[in-house]
Amino acid sequence: MTEPQTARPSPGHALVTGGAGFIGSHLIDGLLADGWAVTNVDNFDPYYAESTKRLNIAAHLDHPNYRLLQVDLRDAAALHGALDQPHAAAHAGAYSVIVHLAAKAGVRNSLLDPLGYQMSNVIGTQNLLTYAHNHKIRQFIFASSSSVYGDCPRLPWSETDLDLLPINPYASTKLAGEQLGYVYSRTFGLRFIGLRFFTVYGERQRPDLAIHKFSRLMLAGKPIPVYGDGSSERDFTYWDEIVSGIRAAMAYSASDYEIFNLGNNRTIGLLDTIRKLEEVLDVKARIDWQDWQPGEMRRTWANIDKTQRLLGYQVKTDFDTGLRRFAVWLQERLRLESRKTA
Numbered sequence: 039m040t041e042p043q044t045a046r047p048s049p050g051h052a053l054v055t056g057g058a059g060f061i062g063s064h065l066i067d068g069l070l071a072d073g074w075a076v077t078n079v080d081n082f083d084p085y086y087a088e089s090t091k092r093l094n095i096a097a098h099l100d101h102p103n104y105r106l107l108q109v110d111l112r113d114a115a116a117l118h119g120a121l122d123q124p125h126a127a128a129h130a131g132a133y134s135v136i137v138h139l140a141a142k143a144g145v146r147n148s149l150l151d152p153l154g155y156q157m158s159n160v161i162g163t164q165n166l167l168t169y170a171h172n173h174k175i176r177q178f179i180f181a182s183s184s185s186v187y188g189d190c191p192r193l194p195w196s197e198t199d200l201d202l203l204p205i206n207p208y209a210s211t212k213l214a215g216e217q218l219g220y221v222y223s224r225t226f227g228l229r230f231i232g233l234r235f236f237t238v239y240g241e242r243q244r245p246d247l248a249i250h251k252f253s254r255l256m257l258a259g260k261p262i263p264v265y266g267d268g269s270s271e272r273d274f275t276y277w278d279e280i281v282s283g284i285r286a287a288m289a290y291s292a293s294d295y296e297i298f299n300l301g302n303n304r305t306i307g308l309l310d311t312i313r314k315l316e317e318v319l320d321v322k323a324r325i326d327w328q329d330w331q332p333g334e335m336r337r338t339w340a341n342i343d344k345t346q347r348l349l350g351y352q353v354k355t356d357f358d359t360g361l362r363r364f365a366v367w368l369q370e371r372l373r374l375e376s377r378k379t380a
């Protein structure tokens with residue numbers, strides 16, 4: 039077996055977009071701990087509460103190696119102007135890598151606002167690639183999604199599957215991002231690594247995602263909406279595996295364009311997920327059965343052979359453990375929220 043080509047680079051200056059969000063804030067925790075200088079570009083998109091994102095980054099704000107640029111990726115002039123300003127940290131220097139996580143996320147909402155998704159996810163990505171090219175920033179990591187597979191018939195999905203058939207506007211913007219990355223790699227010499235995340239969960243999870251949304255409703259004694267017959271399945275991935283995959287991709291140098299699945303290679307049914315939530319939250323769920331939603335995927339399932347081989351990726355956290363950690367975090371977050379409103 040070939041050894042993964044991912045020796046950890048010495049800390050440099052990472053430009054992270056979407057660093058106030060769920061995954062980005064966890065990534066930045068680790069980068070700062072390891073001595074990186076970090077510039078976080080985030081516009082606090084109103085898809086979910088700004089106060090939640092402010093809590094995610096509270097511990098970063100006073101760190102001398104951290105700066106927050108509150109700019110919108112859609113505005114090329116504002117973005118490029120802000121990025122041109124030097125970071126105050128003495129050793130920061132030029133950006134050594136871009137980790138592009140910012141996006142309008144959420145499948146269902148993309149059906150209501152397809153243009154908004156195109157603007158943030160495609161035009162925003164284009165604006166960032168232009169900046170990377172103009173400033174010769176060599177390494178560009180892109181948060182793609184399992185949703186690009188859409189109706190792809192072979193399971194578990196593999197990066198060699200080329201019949202990608204997205205079925206919602208969000209997914210099509212992620213596929214467009216991967217394709218733009220190919221252009222910049224093939225034609226302009228950028229190293230572009232697209233990472234297809236499979237339903238990420240754990241502490242700080244976005245409030246629109248099923249585990250978080252259901253948990254809040256269950257704890258409030260309210261019914262949870264289940265679409266269709268409840269037979270859908272997800273390949274859930276704990277956030278720490280995603281962050282490890284991003285860190286490995288930041289160090290990857292064996293080729294100039296790659297796509298990797300970051301998943302778990304194990305699916306869990308929706309009704310089983312609800313049962314497990316009942317256990318960790320110690321509360322019974324009441325189900326509000328609803329019609330199947332257009333644009334939703336029935337099943338997601340990752341083949342992770344390539345990611346294991348080339349990035350040294352390993353799944354370390356089983357679903358029950360990850361869910362328990364999420365439940366502990368949520369109880370604490372609810373206590374914090376109730377103190378604020380009291």
Ligand SMILES: NC(=O)c1ccc[n+]([C@@H]2O[C@H](COP(=O)([O-])OP(=O)(O)OC[C@H]3O[C@@H](n4cnc5c(N)ncnc54)[C@H](O)[C@@H]3O)[C@@H](O)[C@H]2O)c1
Pocket residue numbers: 055056057058059060061062079080081082083084091109110111112138139140141142143144158162181182183184234235236237238239244
């Ligand atoms: N969480 C998942 O299960 C999952 C699965 C697949 C892919 N992804 C992708 O991973 C990335 C991170 O996801 P997340 O769950 O942390 O989402 P998140 O919404 O918590 O974080 C995204 C961040 O991007 C920012 N943002 C949005 N539009 C912006 C714009 N125009 N300019 C600047 N900032 C902007 C938001 O304010 C937010 O803080 C996203 O690209 C998402 O599509 C996530």
